[in-house]
Amino acid sequence: MAPYESDDSTGATQADGELRDEMRAERRRKAARYVVPVAVVGVAAATIGLVPALADSGDPDLPKITAQELIDKIAKSDVQQLSGTVKISTDLGLPDLGGLESSLMSGAAQGGGGSSADPTSKLTELASGTHTLRVAADGPEKQKVSVLESGAEYSLIHNGTDVWGYDSKSNEVYHSTAADSGKAEQHETPATPKDFADEVLKSVDDTTSVTVDGTAQVAGRDAYRLVVKPKQSGTTVGAISIAVDAKTGTPLKFTLTPSSGGAAVVDAGYTQVSFAKPAASTFDFTPPKGAKVTEGDKAGKAGRADEGTGTDQGGKASKAPGHGSAKDLDKSGFDVLGKGWNSIAVLDTGSKGGVPTGSASGSGDLSGFLGSLGDPVSGKFGKGTVFSTRLINALITDDGKVYVGAVDKAALVKAADAG
Structure with missing residues (x-):
C-alpha cells in the first residue's frame, strides 16, 4: 500500500531538543558500562531494540493519518496496563565467541556481587538469537519481564520500591530497592516495541525522514506502519519500521534493517497482547527456599564509593x-x-x-x-x-x-x- 503522507520535517521544538539531549546522555551513560568489545554487544542491545519477523495478516482499512499525527498519537498514548508475549530476534553479525560470551557475562555480573540473576549480566544474552519474553505492567510501579528459556526462566520484577531478578536455572536472586539505587529503571531491560520506539522517536530531528506507509495487523490488532529513515549517508541504519496500534497508539512491532541490506538486525513484536489489568499476584515475588540472594545495593555502594575523582601522579585530583x-x-x-x-x-x-x-x-x-x-x-x-x-x-x-x-x-x- 502506498504511503499516506511524507513528513520529513517533524518541527521539533526547543523543549524537544532538550528532551533528546537528556535521552542521548542517558543512553551514553548506559553505553559506558559496555566498552568494546562488550560495547559491540551491550550497546546494541541496550540502545537500539530487539525482536522477530512476524507475519502480518492483511492490511486493514483505517482512516488516513499523517506522520506527525501518528507520532503525536504515540506520544499521547497512556497505556498503563498490559500483558503479552514478545518475540525478539537479533542478528548483529557477531562472531561465534564460544565460551567467552559466558565469561564476559560473568564478569559483568561482578557489579552485582557475582550473581547470575543480576539484570546487567542478562543484556548480552539478548544481543543474539531469538528469545521469547512475557511482559506485564500495571502503572509505573509494577512491571515484569520474563525471559523464557529451555526448561528455565529469568524474571525481572519491579514492584513498588523493590526490584527483583530471579534465575531459575541457578536458583539465584538479585534484589535492590528503587530508593537506594536511584530509579528502578536503572535495572530494567528494554523489552517491548514501545521501549525501542520511544528511543528512536526522541532522536528524530532534521536528519530524519518520517512517513506513514500503509497499515498492518499485529497480534490480531489493526495498526499503522510508521517508517523512520536517516537522510544522512555513512550510517549503518537503513530504516526502522514501527507498527502502531490504531486504537491505543501503542507500538506493537519494531523492526530495524541495516543500510547494507539483508535480514533485519533487530525485529521485535507482540505475538499476543492484552490491555486488561494483570492480576496483582503477577508482580509478587518471594525468594524460593534455598535460593542464594544477593543484595545489589550493598554490592553497588562499594563500587560507587570508588567513582568520581581520583588522583594523578602529582597527587592532584583528576576527573574520572x-x-x-x-x-x-x-x-x-x-x-x-x-x-x-x-x-x-x-x-x-x-x-x-x-x-x-x-x-x-x-x-x-x-x-x-x-x-x-x-x-x-x-x-x-x-x-x-x-x-x-x-x-x-x-x-x-x-x-x-x-x-x-x-x-x-x-x-x-x-x-x-x-x-
Missing part, C-alpha cells in the same frame, strides 16, 4: 576517565562528534595499548584473541582496531580512546583523525 575537553562534551562525560544518525561517542579510557588485556578464565591474555576479531586501522591518530557488527561499530585506538557509533568504519577513522 572519560572526561573530555571539547566544548560539546555532554553531561555523561563523553565527547559527541557529528550530528543525528552520524553521531559518534568518544570515551577516553585512560588506558594505553589499544585492545584491553585480561583473562576470561583467570589465566592467559585475551588481547591477541580479541584483536583477531577486529580489523587493524591506522591514520593521523596512530593505530587502532575496529570491531564491527551490522549495526554498532567501535574503534579502539592504541592511545586508549574508544569511538562508538552506528556509523561505518571510514567514519570512525575520520573522527579519530579529527580528534
Whole structure:
C-alpha cells in the first residue's frame, strides 16, 4: 500500500531538543558500562531494540493519518496496563565467541556481587538469537519481564520500591530497592516495541525522514506502519519500521534493517497482547527456599564509593576517565562528534595499548584473541582496531580512546583523525 503522507520535517521544538539531549546522555551513560568489545554487544542491545519477523495478516482499512499525527498519537498514548508475549530476534553479525560470551557475562555480573540473576549480566544474552519474553505492567510501579528459556526462566520484577531478578536455572536472586539505587529503571531491560520506539522517536530531528506507509495487523490488532529513515549517508541504519496500534497508539512491532541490506538486525513484536489489568499476584515475588540472594545495593555502594575523582601522579585530583575537553562534551562525560544518525561517542579510557588485556578464565591474555576479531586501522591518530557488527561499530585506538557509533568504519577513522 502506498504511503499516506511524507513528513520529513517533524518541527521539533526547543523543549524537544532538550528532551533528546537528556535521552542521548542517558543512553551514553548506559553505553559506558559496555566498552568494546562488550560495547559491540551491550550497546546494541541496550540502545537500539530487539525482536522477530512476524507475519502480518492483511492490511486493514483505517482512516488516513499523517506522520506527525501518528507520532503525536504515540506520544499521547497512556497505556498503563498490559500483558503479552514478545518475540525478539537479533542478528548483529557477531562472531561465534564460544565460551567467552559466558565469561564476559560473568564478569559483568561482578557489579552485582557475582550473581547470575543480576539484570546487567542478562543484556548480552539478548544481543543474539531469538528469545521469547512475557511482559506485564500495571502503572509505573509494577512491571515484569520474563525471559523464557529451555526448561528455565529469568524474571525481572519491579514492584513498588523493590526490584527483583530471579534465575531459575541457578536458583539465584538479585534484589535492590528503587530508593537506594536511584530509579528502578536503572535495572530494567528494554523489552517491548514501545521501549525501542520511544528511543528512536526522541532522536528524530532534521536528519530524519518520517512517513506513514500503509497499515498492518499485529497480534490480531489493526495498526499503522510508521517508517523512520536517516537522510544522512555513512550510517549503518537503513530504516526502522514501527507498527502502531490504531486504537491505543501503542507500538506493537519494531523492526530495524541495516543500510547494507539483508535480514533485519533487530525485529521485535507482540505475538499476543492484552490491555486488561494483570492480576496483582503477577508482580509478587518471594525468594524460593534455598535460593542464594544477593543484595545489589550493598554490592553497588562499594563500587560507587570508588567513582568520581581520583588522583594523578602529582597527587592532584583528576576527573574520572572519560572526561573530555571539547566544548560539546555532554553531561555523561563523553565527547559527541557529528550530528543525528552520524553521531559518534568518544570515551577516553585512560588506558594505553589499544585492545584491553585480561583473562576470561583467570589465566592467559585475551588481547591477541580479541584483536583477531577486529580489523587493524591506522591514520593521523596512530593505530587502532575496529570491531564491527551490522549495526554498532567501535574503534579502539592504541592511545586508549574508544569511538562508538552506528556509523561505518571510514567514519570512525575520520573522527579519530579529527580528534
